[in-house]
Amino acid sequence: MTLKLNKRKAQILDEAITHWEQEKLVSMDQSEHLRQSYQVANFDWKLLAVYSFWIAIACFILSVILLVADNYLMSLLAKLINTPASVLTIFTAFLSAALYYLGVRRRTKFPEKSISNEAIFFFGVLLTAVSVGFLSKTTFAEHWRESLYIAIPAIIYCGLGIKLRSVLIWLFFLLSAGLYLLSETSYLSDSHYLFLGMNIPLQFTCFGAIIILISLFFPKIKIVKPLTEATRFAGLFYFFTFLWLLTIFGNYDSFHEWSQIKQVELWAWSLLALTCCTIAIIIGIKANDVMTRTFGITFMLVVLYTEYFTYFWGEIHKALFFAILALSFWFIGTRAEKLWQPNQ
Numbered sequence: 064m065t066l067k068l069n070k071r072k073a074q075i076l077d078e079a080i081t082h083w084e085q086e087k088l089v090s091m092d093q094s095e096h097l098r099q100s101y102q103v104a105n106f107d108w109k110l111l112a113v114y115s116f117w118i119a120i121a122c123f124i125l126s127v128i129l130l131v132a133d134n135y136l137m138s139l140l141a142k143l144i145n146t147p148a149s150v151l152t153i154f155t156a157f158l159s160a161a162l163y164y165l166g167v168r169r170r171t172k173f174p175e176k177s178i179s180n181e182a183i184f185f186f187g188v189l190l191t192a193v194s195v196g197f198l199s200k201t202t203f204a205e206h207w208r209e210s211l212y213i214a215i216p217a218i219i220y221c222g223l224g225i226k227l228r229s230v231l232i233w234l235f236f237l238l239s240a241g242l243y244l245l246s247e248t249s250y251l252s253d254s255h256y257l258f259l260g261m262n263i264p265l266q267f268t269c270f271g272a273i274i275i276l277i278s279l280f281f282p283k284i285k286i287v288k289p290l291t292e293a294t295r296f297a298g299l300f301y302f303f304t305f306l307w308l309l310t311i312f313g314n315y316d317s318f319h320e321w322s323q324i325k326q327v328e329l330w331a332w333s334l335l336a337l338t339c340c341t342i343a344i345i346i347g348i349k350a351n352d353v354m355t356r357t358f359g360i361t362f363m364l365v366v367l368y369t370e371y372f373t374y375f376w377g378e379i380h381k382a383l384f385f386a387i388l389a390l391s392f393w394f395i396g397t398r399a400e401k402l403w404q405p406n407q
Contacts, residue, residue, distance in 0.1 A: 080094050081094075147201075148197050148198070148200035148201045149197075149201045149203070151194075151197040152194050152195075152197040152198045152201060155190050155193045155194035155197060156190075156191070156194040158190050159186075159187045159188075159189075159190035159191045159193075159194060160187075162183055162184070162186050162187035162190060163184065163187040163223060163227070165183055166180055166181075166183040166184045166187060166227075166229075167227060169183060181229065181230070181231045184227070184229050184231050184232055185231055187223075187232075188216075188220065188231070188232060188235050191216050191219055191220070192216050195212050195215050195216050196212075198212070198215075199212050208250060209246055209250070210243055210246035210247040210250055213239055213242050213243040213246055214243050216239055217236055217239035217240050217242075217243055220232050220233070220235045220236035220239055221233075221236045221240075224236050224290065225286055225287055225290070228289045228290070230289075230290065230293045233290045233293055233294070234293055234297060237274065237293075237294065237297040238297075240270075241267065241270065241301065244266065244267070244270055245263065245266075245267075248263075248266055256316040256317075257316035260314075261314065262312070262314050262315060262316045263305075264305040264306075264308040264309045264312060264314075265305070265309060265314050267301050267304075267305035268301070268302055268305040268306045268309060270301055271297075271298050271299065271300070271301030271302030271303070271304075271305065271306075272298070272302050273298075274294060274295075274297055274298030274301060274302075275295060275298035275299060275302060276298075277294065277298075278291055278294040278295040278298055281294060292354070295354065295355075296354060299343075299354065299355065299358045300358075302339075303336075303339070303340075303343075303358050303361075303362040306332075306335070306336045306339060306362075307336060307362055307365055307366055307369070309329075309332045309335075309336070310329060310332045310333045310336050310366055310369060310370070311329070311369065311373075312329075313328075313329045313332055314332075333366060333370055336362070336366045337363060337366055337367075339359075340359045340360075340362050340363035340366065341359070341363070342359070343355050343356065343358055343359030343362075344356055344359035344360055344363070346359075347359055
């Protein structure tokens with residue numbers, strides 16, 4: 064069976080085979096046999112499928128958020144269907160369960176169709192959220208705290224993500240857990256956006272650090288081992304994204320307080336962010352951990368360029384500003400080129 068690769072991967076493999084030839088690690092016949100074992104795909108249909116499904120998922124997420132968040136639309140939808148909210152809750156819950164079941168059956172029958180299988184799970188995730196939205200309109204649950212409407216699907220996603228070993232469902236659990244944290248801390252702080260002395264970016268930075276620490280134990284636990292990379296990715300994303308926001312906004316809970324300070328006063332947060340990025344890069348290099356190293360490098364650049372724009376945009380001439388910017392990107396490009404082609 065001939066392996067189909069995109070142009071980039073085929074080029075890398077061809078360069079590797081050429082290197083093996085030059086180092087006399089393989090014979091000419093072996094290298095020719097290796098080259099005939101793969102071919103370049105004219106179009107990356109897998110990538111198109113991934114992008115198409117994710118765009119569809121993103122659109123559905125936006126649609127559900129707008130629907131559930133709009134009390135008028137939820138009430139109008141219930142009236143149009145002319146069905147009690149309790150019945151709609153049960154009906155959509157049944158549909159979501161059926162989709163989860165269909166996804167499992169399809170994954171067993173067509174394991175190679177991983178993208179569309181996960182997409183079916185997504186529709187189950189979607190209907191679970193819709194079901195909880197209808198639940199909030201029932202007399203039974205209309206006076207519940209808002210955070211409970213986030214906690215319920217989060218618990219469902221957690222259980223199903225582990226049981227079905229679905230990365231997509233598990234990522235929705237981690238997303239829901241973050242939304243629950245935001246809702247619960249906002250309620251406990253009486254909407255002052257400062258909980259235990261921490262504003263929202265600092266809360267999520269700590270939340271991301273906790274997820275990263277938890278993910279370190281996943282490889283030792285058989286039931287959650289397949290979810291290790293997804294968990295670590297979510298933790299790193301939460302941690303570095305909100306740590307970067309701290310370099311801009313600091314630990315302030317109101318726009319008025321933040322607007323009264325100078326950006327230079329937030330230097331400690333910038334130093335902390337750069338230190339964490341450096342640690343991530345070192346760990347990534349030593350452990351050959353591409354994900355951690357990538358997050359470290361990416362956010363180090365993001366923080367540095369954010370600081371550059373913050374401190375120098377209004378201080379130096381715009382021509383010099385962009386000239387320095389151009390030189391920095393040229394330097395990064397040449398260094399990246401050398402790393403990408405170390406033998407040239």
